[in-house]
Amino acid sequence: MTDLALTPPRRAFVLRHPSAVIFIGILALFTIGVTVLAEGFGIGVISTSFVKTLGKTLCLCLVALAMDLVWGYCGILSLGHMAFFGIGGYAIGMWLMYARTEIIVQTSLAAAPLPPTPQEISDGIAAQIFGVVGASEFPPIWAFAHSLPLQLAAVVLVPGLLALVFGWLAFRSRVTGVYLSILTQAMTLALSLYLFQNDSGLRGNNGLSGLQNLPGQGDVPQSTISILFFWASALALGLGYLMCAWVVSGKFGSVIRAIRDDEARVRFLGYSVEAYKLFIFTITAVIAGIAGALYYPQAGIINPAEIAPIASIYLAVWVAIGGRGRLYGAVIGAAFVSLLSTWFTGGQAPDINLGVYTVQWVDWWTILLGLSFVGVTLFAPRGIGGLFDLVAARRMPNRHGQDLGPDAGALREKEADR
Amino acid sequence: MSTLLEVSGVSVSFDGFKAINNLSFQIGEAEMRAVIGPNGAGKTTFMDIITGKTRPNDGRVIWGEKSVSLLSMSESQIAQAGIGRKFQRPTVFEDQSVADNLMLALKKKRGPLAVLRFRASEADRAAVADLAEQIGLAAALHRKSGELSHGQKQWLEIGMLLAQEPRLLLVDEPAAGMTAAEREHTTALLVEAAKTRAVVVVEHDMEFVRRLGCKVTVLHEGSVLAEGSLDHVTADEKVIEVYLGR
Numbered sequence: 292m293t294d295l296a297l298t299p300p301r302r303a304f305v306l307r308h309p310s311a312v313i314f315i316g317i318l319a320l321f322t323i324g325v326t327v328l329a330e331g332f333g334i335g336v337i338s339t340s341f342v343k344t345l346g347k348t349l350c351l352c353l354v355a356l357a358m359d360l361v362w363g364y365c366g367i368l369s370l371g372h373m374a375f376f377g378i379g380g381y382a383i384g385m386w387l388m389y390a391r392t393e394i395i396v397q398t399s400l401a402a403a404p405l406p407p408t409p410q411e412i413s414d415g416i417a418a419q420i421f422g423v424v425g426a427s428e429f430p431p432i433w434a435f436a437h438s439l440p441l442q443l444a445a446v447v448l449v450p451g452l453l454a455l456v457f458g459w460l461a462f463r464s465r466v467t468g469v470y471l472s473i474l475t476q477a478m479t480l481a482l483s484l485y486l487f488q489n490d491s492g493l494r495g496n497n498g499l500s501g502l503q504n505l506p507g508q509g510d511v512p513q514s515t516i517s518i519l520f521f522w523a524s525a526l527a528l529g530l531g532y533l534m535c536a537w538v539v540s541g542k543f544g545s546v547i548r549a550i551r552d553d554e555a556r557v558r559f560l561g562y563s564v565e566a567y568k569l570f571i572f573t574i575t576a577v578i579a580g581i582a583g584a585l586y587y588p589q590a591g592i593i594n595p596a597e598i599a600p601i602a603s604i605y606l607a608v609w610v611a612i613g614g615r616g617r618l619y620g621a622v623i624g625a626a627f628v629s630l631l632s633t634w635f636t637g638g639q640a641p642d643i644n645l646g647v648y649t650v651q652w653v654d655w656w657t658i659l660l661g662l663s664f665v666g667v668t669l670f671a672p673r674g675i676g677g678l679f680d681l682v683a684a685r686r687m688p689n690r691h692g693q694d695l696g697p698d699a700g701a702l703r704e705k706e707a708d709r
Numbered sequence: 710m711s712t713l714l715e716v717s718g719v720s721v722s723f724d725g726f727k728a729i730n731n732l733s734f735q736i737g738e739a740e741m742r743a744v745i746g747p748n749g750a751g752k753t754t755f756m757d758i759i760t761g762k763t764r765p766n767d768g769r770v771i772w773g774e775k776s777v778s779l780l781s782m783s784e785s786q787i788a789q790a791g792i793g794r795k796f797q798r799p800t801v802f803e804d805q806s807v808a809d810n811l812m813l814a815l816k817k818k819r820g821p822l823a824v825l826r827f828r829a830s831e832a833d834r835a836a837v838a839d840l841a842e843q844i845g846l847a848a849a850l851h852r853k854s855g856e857l858s859h860g861q862k863q864w865l866e867i868g869m870l871l872a873q874e875p876r877l878l879l880v881d882e883p884a885a886g887m888t889a890a891e892r893e894h895t896t897a898l899l900v901e902a903a904k905t906r907a908v909v910v911v912e913h914d915m916e917f918v919r920r921l922g923c924k925v926t927v928l929h930e931g932s933v934l935a936e937g938s939l940d941h942v943t944a945d946e947k948v949i950e951v952y953l954g955r
Binding site for chain 2: 538541542543545546548549552553555556558559560561562563564566567570
């Protein structure tokens, strides 16, 4: 933690945030490494699907950063942030699906003797997209789907506005702790149940698919697209990290950590706790939306199951395992657990034959994850990030010449050093 | 001397139990006042009402020369208006350094955007160092406040109160759990503070109240039993009966 009152006023950002610099350095090396090894522009040692997995992991790291800001720093255990992530994915997915279908419909109608009217094109797109849920007209929610700028704005605005309204209602009534967590779970559950309905306008449980194909870029191979998205994800994570580091440093960070530790006391200092919580809740929702908008084009498909309550609980588990209250902890947790999860559930982990019973990791991974969550909570509350403290603790603590004991006659540091 | 805070006819009941019963109280601009009373007399509830934590069922709480009502304001608005409160149990932010705690309390804009842009100026740092000097924590400025002793935490909290530059200080049992030397320092801090602002001290310890040398208000069953100098109230029959006589 930086000592606010003692930081000289005009020190460079890099000096005030050494961990941010190290993080950006590692991220840059990783990005270059993957680029060189991938098929798109490099030597092709890493498969395209693995590049996509890595790119998706970077997006999960970004949403974990948001979770760390809201939970680890501000103490709001939100179990609904994956809803904002999903909304970001849906917002970009609508444009991807619309624009790609538009091209397909235009080409098929071009062969007709009469040139197609705009209405015919629109009907054709609607029939293509909504045929699967038995509809053939665009629901009002798709009004802006033709426009990339508007859907990109929706990636930021819809999660932001939802968080603003939800947070305003919840924080204003002073809902805190476990009740707030339940409320956020209810929000994400309600949203996913709504989206499961066929008449929700977002294709029900089919979700949006084919998102990996960029409209008009049909001849660009997936190996290139995957590396472009990987770069975009790395850039977003880097910028997100710098922004979070800036927010949690300085006096703002001091206030939100104070809110986490003793909300009532902060109120009596004259800070409007609700305004701060709302601010953090909303900007983290926006970060989550952006992360989702980068994730789903790499995943290729989004459906309502993605924003089921369990997804947000996983998010909290990643941050807890990585170590909350430190930004790099959240990133480490998300990357480590989600990659491990891919390995276990992808069938690559060897089954363990116990003779009477065979442990199949696809089934047992969730149990292992649950146990390690309980283990971390009980025995290592600082998570994986806490390992860095062990290194830091090897240096002598700076006692500033204080007495070493509680009494006035106790040894002073200078005496004890001899 | 003009009145800074006027509480009149305030009543609060919790589930039918009258914690505060038709209480009236006034304090001037640079005045020290001690509030004493047996357990359950309503001392803490009284502070809760002034600081906005508890809403009274009846009565008025009027603040400042513009005579604004505090009853419609939130805790943070009341604190910004100039009322600072120290709790009985020392509540400092243990995970943060002494300097950060003081900087947090320093009188500055409190909005999220203003705080986000805030950079401590030379004058702010000097103010923090100065406060640390006053509360005897100059050497501990970089230490985490969680490492401080109980007495030091009490002082840090008083320092945070002073940093807020409140016009009225509400102090709940400042000397609880302190050694004799620490008490003396605390007395000096409070007497000094009362020269420029109003200070209300809730205290159990008669010896400590005597050293403050100020007017005393005795609370009993949620209303004022007696008011005056310590000698005056300790001579009062009713006070002896309910409080000192036991």
